[in-house]
Amino acid sequence: MILDYAQFGDVVNFDTTFFTNKEYRPFGIFAGFNHHRGVVIFGAALLYDETVESFKWLFETFLETNGQKKPITIFTDQDAAIEKAILEVFPETWHRLCTRQIMQNSIKHLGNLMKDETSFLKDFKTCMSHYEEELEFEKAWKKLCNDYRVENDLWLDRIYGLKEKWAKCYMKKTFSIGMQSTQLSGKLNGDLKDYLKFSLDIVQFFKHFERVVNDKRDKELKVEFDARNKLPRNLFSKSPIMKQAGEVYTPWIFEEFQEEYKWISACYIKFRNESNALYEYVVAVVEQEGDFKVLCNLFESMVECSCRKFETFGILCCHALKILDVLDIKFIPEAYVLKRWTRAARDMVVKDNKGKQVEEDVHLDS
Known part of the structure; x- marks a missing residue:
């Protein structure tokens, strides 16, 4: 698990669940996604309760075990005790x-x-996941409250106060690798129920939990084997940039990248300024709303888009790829090939908190 966290612990999902152990105690799981977008478990603990002090102890112990490496982003359910513990232990x-x-x-x-079949839920979901810009979100939220006459609703007021933790326009500031919820933990809970019985004592409980962890590793081994023995279908086999993507990315990520590449032909440049070292473009997509500002510095191999696909997910967007194509750049700049999504993601030396090299698990040997 130390090895998994060192390689893929940039974005962590933390969740607690009950009813899985004889002591009726909360069971906390740290999990995330590996380079194949498969679920990987970083750690777990059986807690006495769900107080701030218990969560602080757990987070501090987790950090100590993993050489004080903190995640970039952590997803949790809404819980006051968890939130306070995160602020104290993971302030950054x-x-x-x-x-x-x-x-x-x-x-x-x-x-x-x-x-009476109102559209409140639909409109609320639109506020949550549709708007790219903060001003658009604020206007839509105000309209939602006015239309349904809920300006003074206490629950909505509390949720609005936490908008930077869930609204899409604010999530653009966060590296999230596409994670939006703790649904990942829901899948894990389902796997736990396949193995765990309420009657198990603590020793039996964790032995069975290890079976769940090993199952996840066995699945990664199979996916890794398949990835090494066949390349994904490349719809643009004559494109150097797509050939490069097929060779460096895992199949799942390659499909995501290829989906972005498909949209290049639908992208068009509405404005360009190439008079300075930093080129500026405004890119739009046919029959889609919104414009996107793309900046490019040829000398520094830099390309950035206002949609922040790379900054949030880790691959270039179609708007940035459009500009690379226009500028006749045939390969993805090195800075924009994120190692955590590549076939070589596990090729790194990891040391534990005592400085000793962590050996790869036998289940993941090729």
Whole structure:
């Protein structure tokens, strides 16, 4: 798990669940995505309770075990104790809330607004996941409150106060690798139920939990084997940039990259300024709303887009790829090939908190 966290612990999902152990204690799991976008477990603990002090102890112990490496972003359910512990232990980490849980809570707290087939839930979801710009979000939120006469609703006020933790326009500031909720933990809980029984004692419980971890590793081994023995289908086989992508990215990420590349032909340049070292462009997409500002410095191999696809997910967007194509750049600049998404993601030396090299798990030997 130390090795997994060192390689893929940039974005972490933390969740607690009950009913999986005889002691009826909360079971906390740290998890994330590997380079194949498969679920990987970084750590787990059986807690006595869900107080601030318990979470602080858990987070501090987790950091100590992993050489004080802190995640860039952590996703959790909305919980005051977890939030306070994160602020104290991970003050520099972006804390994001599970959007799925917020939607469920909106039904719980505002179910009366969903009677008579109103569009409240749809409009609320649009506020959460549609708007790219903060001003657009603010206008839409104000309209939502006015249209449904909920300007003074306490739950909505609390959620609005946490908008930077869930609204899409604010999530653009965060490296999230596409994670939006703790649904990942829901999948893990389902796997746990396949192995764990309520009657198990602590020793039996963790032995069975190790079986779940080993299952995840076995699945990665199979995916890794398949990836090494066949390249994904390249729809643009004559393109040097796509050939490079097929060779360096894992198949799942290559498909994501190829999907962006497909949109290049639909992108067009509305404005350009190439008079300075830093080129400026405004790119739009046919039959789609919104303009995107792309900056490019040829001398520094720099290309940035206002959609922030690379900064949030880790691959270049179609708007940036359009500019590379226009400028006749045939390969992805090295700075924009994120190692965590490549076939070589696990090629690194990892040391534990005592400075000893961590050996790769036998289940992941090629």
